[in-house]
Amino acid sequence: MNRLVKGKKVMITGASSGIGQYLAIHVARQGGVPILIARSGERLHIISEKIEETFGVSCYWYKADLSNDAEWKDVIDRICYEHGSLDALINNAGMAVFDLVSEAKWQDIDRMLSVNVKSLFRATHQLLPHFLQQGNGHIVNIASQAGKMATPKSAVYAATKHAVIGFTNGLRMEVEKDGIFVTSVNLGPVRTNFFQQADPSGNYEKAVDRFMLDPNHVALKIVDSLFTKQREINLPVWMDSGSKVYSLAPVLMEKAMGRQFNKK
Template structure:
């Protein structure tokens, strides 16, 4: 039984890794998926794959989440194509130089723009629609770095602490409106971007993108009266 038949989800950062896995698993549950990322070729390929193999329909919309007008257009394209948005997954994110002593100010700016502003722009685009219909689910992909900091993660962790704060506050703001908020915080995940930045850890097998996607599917398929606010997913 497909638990999300007839629903529509927007997923940012959907062209690879965690975002791709989330899109595929939501579509497998019957949801229509609107795929957003800057990588147009990969995005189109994923949409074609989903349309051929799953119960949901896919629409690819190249989007830079740091551009508010582009994020608003992403929402409008979803409404024009499917008539509603039931799930919005803020997955787009950057892991760049984060130690303050590295003084990589340009990379800090990029992380703030994508990891914080991109999340806020996504929420702002979809929230009026969800409040009007008194239903919907906003899922923010955070990180264990939003819960703990090491000596090389200061700026990245700061952006992820911000995502966690946004999620916690928004959940309280939206209490009893019918709109849910979930914050999903994965540890080290086996994606090209993460392993390139952090390297391998021979003592611990990393998570797979599908493990994080499973947490998202769990959160968004709960009964109407259940709101899963926080999930932390760590490798053993």
């Protein structure tokens, strides 16, 4: 139980399912106030009501399409106006479409860049002045092990997560003197509906099924680290070890793991 969460307002994007939904539950369970954002207002309404009924805390929700920058900016402005200062931002929203670059549709590439990168930059850029003014806050960016080790058919997705990791590392150094924590969460495959869009064939999901992370466990790990100085959360540990080896010997790893890399 993280006692630092109690009474804190925590904004969570991509909160209508998967890790985002569990993040909301664990924030509320530990006495925090979740502020939920996703495209599905109906789902958010149900989750918010259930959280308030179960944990006796306020839970707010806002419908927004994070791929629409103007809409997302307006929603963030509204949240800031209605809630004043926030205490934490968890940039959890993300999407993927796994394809060879030569076969990818531009609209899929553009949407991945908009949701995974631009919307994360937008939320951080708008909320950072509030954190700086109050002298505290925590920004958590959900990246991926793909941001450390790209594979075929995930070139664009991996590039977006490379961007998130780079942004997170630079930002951390900029604001650590101001009392603001910045954490990147680098995950392997998680058992969510993410792959329904990323790989509709289901082949990749079947190939990595035994390695998949539990979204409830991931969310608890993140919430337990809120308002503490945590540079990175890397799950699973063995995959993070592989990423480290890859950074030292990429040619060797690509030859040794080529068959596994091509399972998408």
